[in-house]
Amino acid sequence: MLRCHAFAGSTASVWTDTNRTKHIQPGKELRREKTLVNKISTIAYVFRFNPSTPPTRIAAFWLLMVAPIHGSPNGAPTAACESMTPGHGYDVQNNSSPFNTEIPAGTIAFMDDPVHLELRASSGTYFKGFLIMAFDKNDNSANPRPIGTFKLIAGSDGQLKNCGTGTMNAVTHTNNVGKNLVRVDWQPPKYYMGTAIFRTTYVQDVSTYWVKTESITVTFVMPDGSTHDPMMTMRADKMRFLLSCHQRIMFTCVVFSVFTLLALPIANASPNGAPTAACESMTPQHGYEPQTSASPFQTEIPVGEYVLMDDPVQLELRASAGTTFKGFLIMAFDKDDNTRPIGTFTAPVDGQLLNCTEGYMNAVTHINPNEKSLVKIEWQPPLYYMGTAVFRTTFVQNNMTYWVKTESIGVSFVMEIPSSASQSSTTWAGLIIASLLALLIQ
Numbered sequence: 208m209l210r211c212h213a214f215a216g217s218t219a220s221v222w223t224d225t226n227r228t229k230h231i232q233p234g235k236e237l238r239r240e241k242t243l244v245n246k247i248s249t250i251a252y253v254f255r256f257n258p259s260t261p262p263t264r265i266a267a268f269w270l271l272m273v274a275p276i277h278g279s280p281n282g283a284p285t286a287a288c289e290s291m292t293p294g295h296g297y298d299v300q301n302n303s304s305p306f307n308t309e310i311p312a313g314t315i316a317f318m319d320d321p322v323h324l325e326l327r328a329s330s331g332t333y334f335k336g337f338l339i340m341a342f343d344k345n346d347n348s349a350n351p352r353p354i355g356t357f358k359l360i361a362g363s364d365g366q367l368k369n370c371g372t373g374t375m376n377a378v379t380h381t382n383n384v385g386k387n388l389v390r391v392d393w394q395p396p397k398y399y400m401g402t403a404i405f406r407t408t409y410v411q412d413v414s415t416y417w418v419k420t421e422s423i424t425v426t427f428v429m430p431d432g433s434t435h436d437p438m439m440t441m442r443a444d445k446m447r448f449l450l451s452c453h454q455r456i457m458f459t460c461v462v463f464s465v466f467t468l469l470a471l472p473i474a475n476a477s478p479n480g481a482p483t484a485a486c487e488s489m490t491p492q493h494g495y496e497p498q499t500s501a502s503p504f505q506t507e508i509p510v511g512e513y514v515l516m517d518d519p520v521q522l523e524l525r526a527s528a529g530t531t532f533k534g535f536l537i538m539a540f541d542k543d544d545n546t547r548p549i550g551t552f553t554a555p556v557d558g559q560l561l562n563c564t565e566g567y568m569n570a571v572t573h574i575n576p577n578e579k580s581l582v583k584i585e586w587q588p589p590l591y592y593m594g595t596a597v598f599r600t601t602f603v604q605n606n607m608t609y610w611v612k613t614e615s616i617g618v619s620f621v622m623e624i625p626s627s628a629s630q631s632s633t634t635w636a637g638l639i640i641a642s643l644l645a646l647l648i649q
Contacts, residue, residue, distance in 0.1 A: 281366075282379035283338040283408075288370035289350060290418075291338055291406065297414040305329040306409040308339065308422040318400055318427050321358070326389040326407060333385035336410035340370060340377045341393055343565070344402040344424050353377060354403065354565065358392040365391055395427055396565060398549065398589050402426045429590055479559075480572035481536040481601075486548075486563035489536055489601045490611050502610035503527040504602040506537065508618055516593060516620050519553075524582040524600060531578035534603035538563060538570045539586055542595040542617050549596065553585040588620055595619045 283293075292299065309325045316322055328334055340353040353376040359365050364386060368377040378391050395403060405422040481491075490497065507523045514520055526532055535558075538548040551568040554560050557579060561570035571584055588596060598615040 282381055283336070283368070285368060285370060287338060288340075288353075288368070288377060291340070291408045292418050293336070293408070293410055293416055295413055295416070297416075299418045300415060304409060304417040304420045305332045305411075306334050306407075306417065306420065308405050308407045308420065310405075310423055310425060312425075314423055314425055316395075316425050316427050317430055318398060319395065320427075322393045322395070322403075322425055324391050324393060324405060324422075326386075326391075326409075328387040332411070333387050334409045334411050335383050335385055336380045336416075337386075337389065337407055338368075338377060338379045339391070339405060339407040341395075341403050341405050344404045354399070355393050355395045358394065360390045360392060363388075363390040365389060397544075397547070399565075400427050400429075480574055481534070481561070483561055483563060485536060486538075486561065486570060488611075489538070489599065491534070491601070491603055491609055493606055493609070495607045495609075497609055497611040502602060502613045503530045504532050504600075504604075504610065504613065506598045506600045506613065506615040508598075508615060510618075512616060513619050513621055513624050514588075515624065516591065516622055517588065518620075520586045520588070520596075520618060522584045522586060522598060522615075524579075524584065524602075526580040530604070531580050532602045532604050533576045533578060534573045534609075535579075535582065535600055536561075536570065536572045537584065537598060537600040539588075539596050539598050542597050549592070550586055550588045553587070555582055555584045557582045558584065592620050593622075 283291075287293070306326065306328050309327055311323060311325065324339070326334075326337055326339065339357075341355045341357075342351045343354055346352065353370050353373055356373075356375040357367060357378045358375075359367065359378070364381055364384070365378045366381045367375045368379055369375065370377045380386075380389075393405070403425045406419040407422070408416065408418045409420060410416040481489075485491070504524065504526050507525055509521060509523065522537070524532075524535055524537065537552075539550045540547075541549055548563050548566055548569040551566075552560055552571045555571065557573060557575070557577075558571045559574045560568045561572055562568065563570045573579075573582075586598070595617045597617050599612040600615070601609065601611045602613060603609040
């Protein structure tokens with residue numbers, strides 16, 4: 208006899224042999240029988256027959272037991288993403304799981320490198336269903352968000368799921384066949400330098416499952432020279448340099464953001480800067496539309512358009528003559544990727560750091576509603592970053608007047624400053640010296 212077991216709220220099912228469920232506790236069996244009685248009464252009402260006669264009860268009982276066989280064994284639904292728990296009516300196992308999520312490469316991985324995972328059953332056991340996701344180990348929120356994306360491996364059971372607001376960030380089974388090994392690959396978020404952990408729910412049968420079994424952790428680091436030779440790697444979307452360990456290895460993560468509170472009803476709002484809720488839109492929720500005219504405030508970069516790799520960048524938030532701003536929010540982005548802020552800031556005198564999206568210290572906002580004409584900030588690019596960064600700043604003049612995401616010039620990080628960039632300064636210096644010599648000769 209076969210019986211269906213599914214993840215909560217789903218028709219996607221894993222089928223198991225009822226002979227494997229004889230250890231069900233009496234209290235659970237009683238609840239199950241009460242559920243069957245209620246369903247039998249419903250069937251009796253629909254088809255207008257007497258539910259109290261033995262033939263009727265026997266027929267309805269077998270109908271209920273056989274009917275689930277027509278369910279679909281297609282894996283966990285997205286409704287199971289948050290709890291990762293099957294809705295079987297049975298309690299989760301609290302003993303040690305016979306199934307493990309193994310990471311052959313070990314506990315250390317290089318930034319942006321994929322991780323190969325193996326879902327393994329111990330000898331003599333097998334699982335029929337599973338649901339796996341990756342999380343940041345330091346995300347202790349009530350509902351941590353899965354990170355990264357998975358990739359299926361040919362010949363191994365699995366299908367991709369979109370959990371929360373992410374895409375391809377979970378994998379579940381596609382059939383009810385007993386499994387002792389499933390292989391998948393996982394790609395960390397771009398420039399991710401944290402510690403990831405994998406949580407897997409394993410389903411053995413309708414009453415036996417383990418929820419969120421944890422793997423060992425994997426920490427992402429920069430190449431340390433002992434396992435990587437100095438080299439340059441090319442990627443389809445980006446170029447980055449991996450340098451030997453004697454060169455500076457420091458990590459700084461992503462983006463600064465500035466957001467402002469207003470002038471007139473400033474007493475009614477918080478004068479302590481933009482909240483993290485403003486990170487994505489960089490827009491004050493004042494009930495007024497942003498200005499479409501040219502901003503009187505600019506984010507200036509005194510050093511110019513080229514900076515040596517890993518060097519910090521000095522920024523100046525300036526107001527034009529006769530104007531002031533009261534609030535700001537600033538972040539840095541890769542010119543070709545507007546989705547996530549990059550790099551880290553150092554807190555200025557008139558500002559405070561924010562942690563936007565999955566980064567740390569990657570935004571700066573004001574700390575008071577005082578009028579400002581100049582704010583100086585320092586930004587550190589990601590380690591070995593060789594792209595072009597732009598800085599986007601929201602400036603708030605008063606409650607009704609603000610400019611959103613005003614953009615700076617682009618700053619390109621290079622191994623060597625281009626000759627054209629250095630020639631201009633050399634030319635001016637030469638002209639000045641020549642002029643002085645001419646005056647002396649006269």
